[in-house]
Amino acid sequence: EIVLTQSPATLSLSPGERATLSCRASQSVSRSLAWYQQRPGQAPRLLIYCASYRPTGIPARFSGSGSGTDFTLTISSLEPEDSAVYYCQQRSNWRYTFGQGTKLEIK
Amino acid sequence: QITVKESGPTLVKPTQTLTLTCTFSGFSLSTSGVGVGWIRQPPGKALEWLALIYWDGDKRYSPSLKNRLSITKDTSKNQVVLTVTNMDPVDTATYYCAHRQRYNLFTSDDAFDIWGQGTMVTVSS
Numbered sequence: 101e102i103v104l105t106q107s108p109a110t111l112s113l114s115p116g117e118r119a120t121l122s123c124r125a126s127q128s129v130s131r132s133l134a135w136y137q138q139r140p141g142q143a144p145r146l147l148i149y150c151a152s153y154r155p156t157g158i159p160a161r162f163s164g165s166g167s168g169t170d171f172t173l174t175i176s177s178l179e180p181e182d183s184a185v186y187y188c189q190q191r192s193n194w195r196y197t198f199g200q201g202t203k204l205e206i207k
Numbered sequence: 208q209i210t211v212k213e214s215g216p217t218l219v220k221p222t223q224t225l226t227l228t229c230t231f232s233g234f235s236l237s238t239s240g241v242g243v244g245w246i247r248q249p250p251g252k253a254l255e256w257l258a259l260i261y262w263d264g265d266k267r268y269s270p271s272l273k274n275r276l277s278i279t280k281d282t283s284k285n286q287v288v289l290t291v292t293n294m295d296p297v298d299t300a301t302y303y304c305a306h307r308q309r310y311n312l313f314t315s316d317d318a319f320d321i322w323g324q325g326t327m328v329t330v331s332s
Binding site: 101130131132134136138143144145146149150153155187189191194195196197198199200201 | 318
């Protein structure tokens with residue numbers, strides 16, 4: 101089973117700053133990686149699929165990059181509503197796994 | 208507009224079987240590439256994928272829970288049912304169903320693009 105390790109566990113930044121979240125896979129997942137945002141008390145929301153593509157309606161300040169084992173979610177200019185837990189997720193051999201999450205706090 | 212919604216008991220006793228239903232609209236589970244998955248989240252913890260059923264009837268399960276899970280679909284009712292046997296207090300969690308969207312026909316790259324609100328299940332005697 102592929103393990104996804106996210107870092108840092110917690111990130112505290114101010115509005116307008118840039119956030120960089122990392123996700124590392126225990127073996128290559130090519131570009132089969134997605135990112136989700138989960139605000140308190142809400143269901144997860146898809147932010148990025150196939151490592152770098154944004155679904156319709158996701159703000160352009162969210163971007164994804166990477167391939168193989170190392171992936172990054174970047175939020176270019178933080179807004180107060182970006183306070184949430186962010187999860188990466190992969191599919192390999194028709195099995196899915198999630199990372200343990202990065203909690204982003206907006207000061 | 209795609210929507211999915213979970214339903215089922217909020218409380219089950221240890222050793223009992225949990226049956227959850229995902230009722231969806233806005234898509235057909237007989238359309239190529241479509242799938243419905245179940246994911247759970249214990250209080251304060253991370254997401255955990257459980258199972259997924261594809262349009263062609265193929266089923267996939269989490270290796271760690273495979274022996275306890277069963278996923279089925281009723282295309283005519285637009286429903287997917289997940290059963291979890293031998294429930295334990297550690298299975299206390301919010302259970303989500305989600306629509307699986309395939310983005311690449313050749314690589315089958317996909318993601319869970321639409322989620323239900325989740326249903327909280329507590330396991331306690």
